[in-house]
Each structure stands twice: as C-alpha cells, then as structure tokens.
Amino acid sequence: VGEVADTRSQYVARKRRDYEAQRNQAEAAEAAQSDSDWSKVQAGALGWTKGFGLGALRGVWNNAKGVAEGGLSAAQTVALDPADVALGRSPLDRIADPLINAGAAVANELSSPAKLGADAWGRVRQTGRELNPFQGFAPTAAQQGAWAQKTGENAGERAVDLATLAEGALQFKLAKELGYIGKIPTVESYAARGTPAGISKYFAGPYTGRQGSHFIPQRVDFLPKWFMDSPFNRTMPSPRATAGQMSEFHFKNDDRFNGGRVPFRFGGGGWSGKRLDWTRPAAPVRWWRGMPLPMKLAGYAGLGGLGALLPNDQETTQP
C-alpha cells in the first residue's frame, strides 16, 4: 500500500509540474503577443544605436589591426628572401604575381556584364540585409532589439570604414595645402586665381614664420606649453610652403584671422581672404580640419583599444 501511495504522490507531483510548465509557457506566449509593434520599434532603434557604437569601436580596432598586418605583409614582400635570390627572383616578382592574378580576376568579371550586374545587385541586397534593422517584426521586443543590434554593429563598422577613407582624402588635401606634396604655388598660379600682382608676389614667397597653426589656440593658458607646441596640437607646414599657403590654411581654420599686410616691396597695403574669394568651411569642418593628425591618431588608438576589448563577431543578418 505504501508503495502505491508513493507512486500516486509522485504522479500528482509530476502532473503539477507539467501543469505549471504549461501555464508558464502560455503566459510567455501571451506576454510575447502583448509586445506591441511600437515597443518593438523602440527596442529595435535602441538596439541598433547600441550596436552602431559597438560596431564603430570594433571597426576602428579592425582597421588598426589591418594597417599593422598590411605593413608587416608589405615588409615581408619587399624583404629579400634567400630562396628567391637562389632562384634569381627579385622582390618585384613577388609583388607582380598577386597583381597579375588580381588583374586576371577583374578581367574575368568584366568579361560577362550580365554576371557583373547580377553580382553587384546581389551585393546591394546583401548589404541591405546586413544594415537594415527592420526587415520585419521579431516575435518579441527583446528579440527585435537583439537583431537590430547586430545590424547596428554592421553599420557602425561600415561607417568607420567610410570615415577612415574620407579622413585619408582630407589628409591628402591638407598635405597639398601645407606644401608637403604637389606643386608649390607660383606668382603665376596666384595671379591665375585673380590675386592682384603685388599680393601674388608676396604669397609666392616662402613662409618665414615658425609658429605654425595651433589647434587649441594659444590664448588657452591652462595647458602646458610642451603640449601646446607639440605635434598633437600644432600643425607645421612643409619647409617649402609659401606665405600664401600658410595664410590660406590659417584663414580656413581661424575665423578671427581675415587678412594682413603686404611688405612695401610688393606694393604695401592689405590683403583680405574674403576679397580674394577664399572660403571658410563651417565650424565643425573647420574644427576637424585644424586638428593635427597625431591628435586624431591618438584618439583613433584610444577607440581602437576599446574595440579590442569587445568580442569579435561576424557580420550578421536577421534570421
């Protein structure tokens, strides 16, 4: 009798557990249905924003890693290898081979325009799936938020890639403006821009100043001088930069610098950037342009360090 009673009590207990599990399941399903579309939109927007930040940090880290690996690979490519020397091959052969292979792959793609179009369209659709946080509603707001976070991470990484490319283009432009690369302006090139003759002659002469251009202005007196005059805060032009190049660079970066005087040898009088039709970018662009590259790299390294702490992830689309 005792054995039967035990079995019965076990049976009741099991049934109670089953009923409780069924009730929990039903409540969960009901709760899931009670997540309104609006709450899913909110969770999605929040998740996407959070993911964008995380993805951007990871993107910075991946780019920094990519640059380091690329540099190492380039160094290995150009270094002399004893095996190559024995075969009479030069480092140029090692550079040429992958280029030839890449060229052949591109030629193969271009040989079939229909396939090229289909591939391009496929890539556009794939990118849309990777970046769009709302490709339909998930069963719950929590799931919607999680999916949106993944697409946000993808978007953050892409945004960092685009921003890095844009920064590269800006640095190229600034290197030209500061005389590090490209042709140095001449009297004739200034005159061709409509600059009066005397001012053209003055502008084509060398920049003799030694102050450079400070990002945080020198009137900010609570920062130490070593920092204020360091490459993190001061942009110096190339030794071959002209007076005109540095004047124009300053005009673009400082809205309290609008012109100056011309020595008597060149006719005297004054020059005004606005009268020379120079234009000054809007404040945020001006601020970004004026920030020296070492300061930007330090910020990039800091963000990359944070990105390195995040778990790596593959690009993910919504299921």
Add this chain to the structure above:
Amino acid sequence: MKLRDVAQFASELPDGAVENEEGTDFIVWPARPVAEALHELLHAMGCEPGPVVSASFKGWEITFIYRGRPLWCRISMIERYIAYFDDKGLWPNLIGMKPAVYAEFLARLGDTLSSDRRFQDVRWYALKEIETDFAGALRPVA
C-alpha cells in the same frame, strides 16, 4: 540683444611694422603701437591686462580680466585696424551664449574707444560681417 565684438577703426599711430633686409616679409608685424594703446585703454577701464604678445602674421594679442572674467583681444591690420574681442571661457564659446558681464564690457569699451582720439571712425561687426559690404554699427551692443 545682439553683440558685435569685432571693432574696425583707423588710427594715426604708426603701424610699427619692421621688414626684413630683403623686404620680402615682416620681422615685427604691423599693429603693435595700436595694440599698446589698446592695452593702456583697457588698463584705464579697470581691466587687468597681461602683456602685448606677438601672434606672428595674425597680429598682436592681449589677455585680460574684466570684473573677474577672463577676456581676450587680437589686433591686426588689413586696410584698417581690426580688434577681435572674445570671452575666454569654454562654455560661452561652445554654446554661443556670452555672459552679461561680457556685454557690459563691450558697451563700456564702445563708449571709451569712440571718445579716445587715438582711434577714429570706430565701427563694430559680428564675425560674419567682417570684410563684407556691411558698413558696421556705431555701437557693439544693440
């Protein structure tokens, strides 16, 4: 209330420029005597000005304190002299709202500058109005 904190004026004081031997550039940049006259004027207004400092081709700069507020001035020259004034505080520059004491300083400076014979035909501008067709305002605070 609109603040115009850039003054343009003429002056019969010498420009103080010293050119290099070749005459191709300046060793001492123009506007120093006017900057020193402005330094005296600020002192007479009860400010505590620091020294007149060269900012190379950008002109001459003076940092000073007016009623406990750190302010700044840069004097340069195109055809006429230009004096840029600003509040040195970080927040007023970030949010673009200057404190009342700065407006009070500008109003007093406007009167003082106009009545000082060393400075003639004083006109006031906002930064965007400089070197435009705008003829300038007679007072910095409107």
